[in-house]
Amino acid sequence: MTIQDLFYPRGVAVTGSMAEGKLGYELVKQLVDGGALNIYACNPKRTSAFGVPAFESVSQIGQPVDLVVIASPTASVASVLRECGAAGIRAAVVISSGFSETGNQAGEMEIIQIARQLGIRVVGPNCAGIVNTANHLFATLETRPPAGKMAFISQSGALGGAVLSWAEEQGVGISKFVSYGNRADLDEIELLPYLAEDVETSVVALYIESVSDGRAFRQVVSEFTRKKPLVVIKSGRSKSGQRAALSHTGSMAGSDAVYEAVLAESGAIRVSSVEEMFDLCKGFASLPCPKGNKIAIVTNSGGPGILTADQAERAGLEVGEINLNLKANLKGFLPPNCSLNNPIDLTVQGSGDQYKRTLTTVLNEFDSAVAINVATPYLDSLPLAGGIASAAHSSGKPVVANFMAGPVVKESIRFLESNGIPNFPSGERAAVVLAHMARYARQADRVITYPPAPAPAGESPRASGSIVLEPDAMDWLRRNGFPVPPFRFAATPDEALQACREIGFPVVMKVVSPEILHKSDFGGVILNIQDESSADLAYAKLAGIARSISFTGVIVYPMVMKTQEIILGISIDPQFGPVILLGAGGIYTEIMRDISLRLAPVSNQTAWMMIRELKSFPVLQGARGQAGGDLDALATLISKVSELPFLFPQVSELDINPVFLLAQGVLIGDIRVVLRR
């Protein structure tokens, strides 16, 4: 197993110049200073550094070597890899740059082909290296971090280095670190399964800018998060890039929203800053997860307690009331001026013993606690820290601290953290961590299975070029068993009248034109036409609108009485493939961004989860005496629509807007399909 070779090599060869200040020299220095054993320097001049044995080539070492760290000039990396192959080395970290990141795709392809042929796995090229603190292995130029339970995988070398530098100050230790640079070979897809089994690691943080295979990523993350928490920073895409998308639905389903949906569904915790990443990793690395949502807040100052309670509720925790039984217990040892609501305010007189007994008492019924100490220079915080640590240990439940502020609490914070109680700069940040941990615990044991994509079948809708006219799209849907209302196409005033008669008044008439994508923006939809003379006028108006561009005719439907409206969209994401979007509330979809996204296809069960995710779910279900819609029929429709891009791979975009949500069943009110050319 080569990933094991990477982290636990019997020997490490470093290639590249050993002249002072050069990469090879610095790498040997790091490895030696860090305490790794069996380091060998390899370079054409057989120069050593720091007294390690030196050879001309890795093939001459004559001792077991499992890992090579390559800092040789770009042009020699290929030959170094060939020598490694001959020497039986199966793991390489290529620090050297000058490959695809500078446009040298050919050079990168060459070294990867060589590595593949010789069975060598590569981290890099153009990477910041790897760390395994358990093994004192620091094959990187970055700061050596303290040992701990957090593994960090970074697509950015610079950010990776910053995180290593920052780890000690943030009170977080690192188990393993991998910067994979240009990701020419190994990346998170193989590293995550390894780290899922790594006993030194209890939480993984991942920084990504993109993924190469979206569906494989989803699968790996889903499996990983059943075993350990995964905290992800995914940097967003600029707005300007997203603006390019043509369709409205498409733009809402912009790629970053797809990442967001995939990460959420697969159980990862997405954060938006390195600080938040450290906060969460600190929590996960040092504490058991709360078994439920009930959080107690114990403080010696009212205000910060309330601010923490506010944030805890916002983050989804329950700042439950202290029940009478617990209150009676607390009254047994707390002075009468303490507030026994949650937050419990011990006042500035709160002692270490009071913190201990209060926390011990409430943790009998609560799932987690935040202990806040607003310190003053004339108060010794250390006994408080002692009381808190003691209560945390005896309860076995997660307790976090917020000792404010400045130098007067430095020593107490050190005490707390060395006793496994993480301290956060504010109670609010502490509450957010516990909220994430409780959510993780709730979902960790669920089994996620993704339905297989169906095979292509049947005919795409009739089209000229990429545009499908509404009558053709509706016809296609009807033939495929979708709930489509009766409709007629008409290309003359007489045909239009005949169509209205056949459908039966009141009717809706819409313009059909290959040039008009969003009909209602152009007044191209006329509702509630009651009689033949209105129908004549309507036809004339629609023909007039489209005359100067391209008028094909009109489509006539029966008028559907006002119901709740839904929108459904399919778009094809470059990283993740077909995506389905559900939006509620007609025009509210865009304004309120009340949407749910998933990779297609989705099962009926997932379709229901999407419906429940909508903010307007209570409205759809029937709120305040209003009738609810047929959500079973909607779920079936979502699932069926989600199969379309697989059944008909020519479909590149599809919007159903609106879907009428009836008391019984659903009806497709309009459809827009774009085919690949």
Place this chain on the structure above:
Amino acid sequence: MTIQDLFYPRGVAVTGSMAEGKLGYELVKQLVDGGALNIYACNPKRTSAFGVPAFESVSQIGQPVDLVVIASPTASVASVLRECGAAGIRAAVVISSGFSETGNQAGEMEIIQIARQLGIRVVGPNCAGIVNTANHLFATLETRPPAGKMAFISQSGALGGAVLSWAEEQGVGISKFVSYGNRADLDEIELLPYLAEDVETSVVALYIESVSDGRAFRQVVSEFTRKKPLVVIKSGRSKSGQRAALSHTGSMAGSDAVYEAVLAESGAIRVSSVEEMFDLCKGFASLPCPKGNKIAIVTNSGGPGILTADQAERAGLEVGEINLNLKANLKGFLPPNCSLNNPIDLTVQGSGDQYKRTLTTVLNEFDSAVAINVATPYLDSLPLAGGIASAAHSSGKPVVANFMAGPVVKESIRFLESNGIPNFPSGERAAVVLAHMARYARQADRVITYPPAPAPAGESPRASGSIVLEPDAMDWLRRNGFPVPPFRFAATPDEALQACREIGFPVVMKVVSPEILHKSDFGGVILNIQDESSADLAYAKLAGIARSISFTGVIVYPMVMKTQEIILGISIDPQFGPVILLGAGGIYTEIMRDISLRLAPVSNQTAWMMIRELKSFPVLQGARGQAGGDLDALATLISKVSELPFLFPQVSELDINPVFLLAQGVLIGDIRVVLRR
């Protein structure tokens, strides 16, 4: 002027025990160590501490004394104040506790009455004291903070102390500090106008748990924020307290939402944590405000740059593209591998000179900049800091830094901050600060005038007890010139038929019962009744619903064709008095919390601002080909409704739900009024 006496006293008397470790002793120590001059100890035994002159009473000092700091036993505070009165001392800081906070309201009232009689202004009692760094005056037991431009007023002594302890670590200096404890006399209402004129102070932070006179607070804050920025932490009220509110509208307008609305309208910046408070104060204290929204991001690592851009956009800044002209300039001195989009990525090779020239170039067109340096141990960050500082100074525009991470950037951060460039732990936090500063600059020069409350006039609606039946409420509205549809009340089946005929089919019929507050929850509203037989059935159904409780009759209206719906509510907030709530979208109001709140009354102009604040404003205005509503008529209605609680002071709650928003005008669809008993 006594507030001047408080901060710039010619002499300070400290009363209370001078035994080592006692409050009086510690206060004298702080004052002496801090460098204040003319300190006198006063206590019955004439004990001194730290060599300051000691007297039995303040009346014996015989030198000019403007401030007394009282740490005497609770029972002696009154007599100390009397002695101060005799000695001509007009400013007192009462550190002593044991007053209203322990239930001793009488003691507190006594000392305040004495102070009023003698013309003494009091800070406290039960407070943590005051600080004026400009004058080396530290009349507090808390940590002595470094001098700077931020004033801090705190309702919580403990939190105040924590902030002073933390200030140095956060890189923020303090100008003045006041902890006013039980706020028996002086509070923010008088301190803010003083600080608005204080040349040592450029930003004020305020921590409050409540205010005593909401309307005076609003006025003072509105005037203050025209001169200087005000950052406010207002700790929330627990959910359980808010749940108590009876009506739906009332609960949405819960007191914390009112604080939120008042703070926003009066130009204060509300934050939810001490960290955020420091961030903003640091920005305001060290930088000019950006004159516009365009922010440039210059980085040496892609990822953190993008995360910062994401957050900047979320916070309302514009991460605009670099125009061709600027790009051409940048290309003149940057290597080709730099990314010249915004964020501008100088890559890990970015030099101090490149930072300087890049920032100087883009600040010609952008309003502010974030300079990010993801440091590594083998990179000297100091030249980068130098380049950034130099560009910031020559541009005169606000530049903030994010130097990550850990010990390798400590020295550079010190350099930056001593050169007036604030550094933040993440680019995201830096962007939030600039966004707030740009928003503050935009609003700072606006003039806010609040319309006067109209005098009581006319009759309240007819009621038995506190409940007003719908026909009586509608009648009252009509008499007062509100847009009410025609309606009829009917108490028998025959009357109901007659009412329907008079109104004209289709009609709406609703139950009238003093026991049914939310009719639609009980099926008490029947829409779209088309003919007489349906009307008969409807009457029977409504009578049946209410029979077992209390059935008064039915009310009949014409059916209003589906339009957009609005809700309006009046509630009386205990701190702020009458409040008006505007909500959009019928049942969406609650689910989407799409609401806007103001203290009543509101002018037509403010009513328009409320309408524009709604997320669904584009829908109301007419989006995607749908007709817009008559928003002028709505604004007029809002303003008129906002006067009702003043015209009719008996009104304690009022909900208009829905208001039908027509193409021409508005119509009140339903009303619920509760009167004071």
